[in-house]
Amino acid sequence: MEETGQYSVLICDDSPMVRKHLRETVTLIGAGSVYEAKNGCEAVEVCRQHRPQIVIMDIIMPVKDGIQALKEIVRMAPETKVIMVSSAGTDIHLKKTILLGAFDTIQKPISEIIIRDIVTRAMLETAGSTTS
Structure with missing residues (x-):
């Protein structure tokens, strides 16, 4: 594991299996706190309460989609x-999210290396950006 320090991550996906896979991956690479949400409403609330440094969020979800939550x-x-x-098949959505401020995009199936x-x-x- 690299010496990059602990960081917090929110994983937001309506699939419990995807959340579990992503939790395992980010934990292996040094995440200190990992939060989960199953829709955009929960993601916004978790961000409000815990201020994670990184959010990994699906676009297509029930209640509130990833674009609205972004x-x-x-x-x-x-x-x-x-x-x-x-x-x-949702490339257009991914491009839109970059214009709306997303750091990066990933297309499913999710590669652990990516x-x-x-x-x-x-x-x-x-x-x-947080040099103290």
């Missing part, structure tokens, strides 16, 4: 790195 999270906590995840790379980059960029 808009609220970026407004509330612009320093949070939001990584958007989408199913195949998650590690993007989360590590987000973590390093967050650490670089």
Whole structure:
């Protein structure tokens, strides 16, 4: 594990299996606190309460989709790195999320190597912007 320090992550996906897989991956690469949400409403509330440094969020979810939640999270906590995840065939949604302030995008099926790379980059960029 790299010496990048502990960081907090919110995983938001309506699939419990996806959340479990992502939790295992981010824990292995150094996440200290990992929060979970199953829809955009929960994601916004978790961000409000816990201010995670990184959010990994699906676009297509019930109650409130990832695009609406992204808009609220970026407004509330612009320093949070939001990584958007989408199913195949929704490239247009992924491009839109970058314009709305997402840090990066990932297309399903989620590759562990890609998650590690993007989360590590987000973590390093967050650490670089919070030099104390």
